[in-house]
Amino acid sequence: MGRAREITQRFIRRKWRKMQFADAFKPIFDGEITLNHRNMKCLKDTYKSSIWKLEIKAGHKSLPVVLKISKQLRRSRPESTVERNIYRKARKLLQPFMPQIYLTKRNVNGHDLWVFMEYIEPVRGQIEYNPDHFKKIIPTLAKLHAATRNEKFMRHEKTFADWLPRYDSKSMHAERVQMNKSTLHYLDEAMKKPNLKAILEPYYTLLKKVLKDGPEYLPEVVEAGLSIVHGDLHTANMACHDVKEKPWQVKFIDWEGAKFAPCWYDLVYLIGVFLAYRREWKDEEEAITRRSVSLYAAEMRKHGVVFKTDPMKLYQMAYLKRILERGLYLQLSWAVTGQKEAKLLKVYLEKVKVLGKQFGLY
Template sequence: MSNNNEIIKQWRLFDWKDKFVDVLGKDVELVGSQIECLKNSREKTSIWKLVITNKVKSIPVVLKIYKPPLNENHTVEINMYQKGNSILSEFMPQVFWIESNVNSGEIWMFIEYVEPLRGQIKLAPKHYDQIIPTIAKFHAQTFEHRILQNGDVFDLWLPNYYLNSMVKERNKHIKKTKEYLDRAMKDPELKKVVSPSYKIIQQILKKGPLFFPEIMENGQSLIHGDLHIHNISCQNAKKDQDWQIRMVDWESAKYAPVWFDLVVLVEILVDFRTDWHKDADEIRKHCVHLYSEEMKKHGITFQTDPLQLFKMTYLQRTLEKKLLNHLRRVLRGEKSVLLPRYLEKILIWGKELGLY
């Protein structure tokens, strides 16, 4: 994967300064001393923060490098920036340039740097009031039949939650979850965590892969798919209102039930934040109500109670994949903050929602 010197070399070789004339005018230069690696993921992708200048003004730019062969997630993200950005530019960083054949097939993508939300503020539940309206507007734009208006943009490459290939994958994950639950019961320490819910979860898993048809019946759209707080950016988060939210890292984008994004944005963070646990019901109810009201503004209402849909989607997400991921983690000797929360909510919400 590339290093600082390689980035400088390719910048000069491809004469990329000409690509930024519309941004900074003539005489654009890359500031070699300010190249910063933000992320390097298993030698498949790397993310860099660059600074370009015309000696009067300087701006930060994100460079994301994809190393061949591309996997499906990388192809989806590149398509989101190449094609989807024309429809969803309000919710994404600006794309400056994509070079498709660098270093024997690498793809180098230059996009606008938008300051990550995390780090600008100390995140509190009240900040959801600034984030959720943008998420609702994003979902509403491609909700159900509305996506057909841009079928030529999305049809050939956007993953669909209902495709047979994805259903088969969920079936495969559920089968593996059963196996890993059995393995967990053979581990003396892990058995203490899993045994209270083991029989009930094994019983529930037989009902998969779709545990709640209601989440499909209440609508789907293009979703981000990995909408945790690290993937939300904002240039003006220090203001009290009218945040200009941009979402980054679009590798998990798909056409799917809209509530998946809200579950990741709200409930998974609540699970992590032990200091929020005492107020979890209030936070959850407020966020679900706010999202539902914002969707109404865009002409969308839900036939099933929104709070039930939220809980259903959390359980669907947990049972179809995430429980497996965290069982694997603890069986490798790693820690999982989420596993006890998953097991607890499967029991409590599963009974409440009629899964057993």
Template structure:
């Protein structure tokens, strides 16, 4: 009996101990979880921020000490090329958003263009590039981290209509005027080793190569019933015009070159206060930057918009008639005068860019069955009408 009693007591003690351990473990786990909510573990950004004393290096931009708010971080976008984080800091008793753009290794030519625009161009293009607070090289191997001013994208702030081109064009003209012709070459040592030039041997060869490919794919497209039906009425005219390339309008080159942004979609255009009549524009994402005919950016701004927005195409002519002279007038404020009619220059820039790149892209996608070619018909219409108007056929 004694032995059985001892055995029963042992079993009961073991059960009570197990229950008590489970309760203690649960309570400890709950405490740890609550502690993590209050003080979450530092992620890689927070750890590197402290390790590299980024706060000390950025403080001068704010005139006070800076603290990274570790719990307020958001990854806005991540691809195999880069990651964009929205951070928050506290300085002068106020909270400020900040962008961290991580350029992932390897740093190819396009990434290098954007990085060098941030490294070397802000003093040449004041107020047109987000303020760069800090650039840290060699992160996690060969990555580059760029801490910069957060500038809200125009996209999402307004329902964009062609009326807003009027708010963007003054800043675009300022970008072009500051780097127009001799103004660019006065800073040649800043750009010579990394910024693509429209007239360089490399660019010229690439243009000639694309020109030949466009002719080849135009003929290939005519062998496919679906594309042939869309191309047939334009084929002879388009081929006639292409034979005059790859440079179709010497007047466009004579009108002058500047640093162009080359990708003027609304996500790449920032403004702190769109409620103001005069927008203080800062351009974002500079990987397409190059020294090219300045009117190309007017195509990048307006031509691409109308190509994608069928709902506004009925207003395209009126917008061009308004905005091309506005751009010329803004350039004139910097002493730059165009000898050719601005509307004509815009149409030249449109056709040159479509023949250089956009038409080939549509034909290539269609022939190789890679993507939808829903812009092809619009480009063909403009090529036919403006090509005749400008004497290409």
């Protein structure tokens, strides 16, 4: 992995002048453009990106702007390429669902991509997030899925052809096959550890049966439609100017996990994964899920999408499918290697047992 240069306030100011970004902003805002170098804040900095909140003065007005610097490493991860291209190539189609992109500039400081975009406050930090807020997000999510579903996506196929992962591609099928093999491997490795064996033993036989029949589980989920999905819907990746506003004007940020995939996968992350972590709502999970799924189906219907299969059944199938394709692999590998705490392992095991039986997988 290549080493990326440290991003500092001084470095940004110098590049602002050298690249003449003020002139590039003039067609967007009226008046003389200046960067307020006294009001610069680093929001996040990692080996792959650096995110800053800047203040730009346009005439007599000041406005906050996000600068996201995607660092081009020697061995770039595929998801980094996805996000770079979302900002550069797909912003016309996806602009209603993300902050306004003011300006993108490639090859800054080598091959880094600099993206200047509208600053919108993340939902995290504005409210104490709970399942009641799903209804604030689902209308925008349904609009994204309906706008990019099946044939509507195909109209823009050339835009995404060489960089957006597609669930129906040979390469993603090969990934699922490999993930399936790895899940079986980590399942057997976990059984060698007494603490994990105690957890897994009641599920081991059914897991072996289900996984050996994979990885193309429950085709109804794919048949229900593919759309551009965000892939990582948690509160830090959802933004809203005013959470007191009705309805929320939600925008999604950090599109690294975007792909053309079953539309129900975003619902699984928004609802299922959240509730898997937050077990205080365990007793209300089914009621919360039914309300949310019903709202999603109703919002999709507004945009001309009617699901032939019962929406709740599709959601449950998608949840099970996602666990078997990826979720179980992550939890088992983390448990075996100790890389992370496998917080969802027990929840996922029980979901496979209950939903797997319900849908005849064992």
